[in-house]
Every structure is written in structure tokens, then in C-alpha cells.
Amino acid sequence: MPEERAEQLLTPSEVAARFRVDPKTVTRWANAGKISSIRTLGGHRRFRRAEVEDLLVASGLTAGDGGQAVVAGGAATNGGPAAPDVAHRDSAS
Numbered sequence: 001m002p003e004e005r006a007e008q009l010l011t012p013s014e015v016a017a018r019f020r021v022d023p024k025t026v027t028r029w030a031n032a033g034k035i036s037s038i039r040t041l042g043g044h045r046r047f048r049r050a051e052v053e054d055l056l057v058a059s060g061l062t063a064g065d066g067g068q069a070v071v072a073g074g075a076a077t078n079g080g081p082a083a084p085d086v087a088h089r090d091s092a093s
Contacts, residue, residue: 007048007049008048008049008050009038009046009047009048009049010046010047010048010049010052011023011044011045011046011047012026012027012045012047014047015047015052018052018061019056019061026047027045030045030047035047035051035055036048
């Protein structure tokens with residue numbers, strides 16, 4: 001049986017850096033069901049890297065230098081991106 005690869009997980013701060021928002025905003029998104037999270041044994045949230053990357057693309061963001069998000073074609077307006085729209089991501093498929 002082949003070895004299963006460990007799933008890459010991100011902290012709220014790492015997700016926030018990619019979306020250019022505060023880590024508390026990422027927690028609010030998780031509480032609202034906009035992004036799924038896993039709880040560690042200590043109760044801390046972790047986010048799946050693949051899901052975060054999918055949401056970045058669906059939100060019109062791409063991975064830039066240093067792992068931070070940049071709006072495709074220019075800088076973010078109104079202080080940053082809107083919350084990820086999971087329903088929009090699903091309908092784009």
C-alpha cells in the first residue's frame with residue numbers, strides 16, 4: 001500500500017497573509033462556513049493549503065511573491081478582498 005502524503009495545513013496567520021486580511025477575519029470566515037478548518041488537539045485552527053489556493057483563484061487572487069496574495073491585474077481596492085465565495089467557486093466548475 002503506498003504511503004499517504006501528509007496534508008499541508010496553514011495557520012490562520014498564513015491564510016491571512018495570502019488574502020491580505022487580519023487573522024481574525026479568517027476565523028470569522030471559518031465560523032461562517034466560507035472556508036473549512038481543522039482543529040488541532042490544542043483547539044487551534046488549521047486550514048487545508050489546497051482549499052486556500054482554490055479560494056484565492058476563485059476570489060480573483062493569485063499567489064504572489066512571498067506567498068502573499070495580489071489581485072490579478074493590480075492592487076486590491078477598498079482595503080482588501082471580499083470574503084471568499086464558496087458557492088461562486090462551485091458554480092465556476
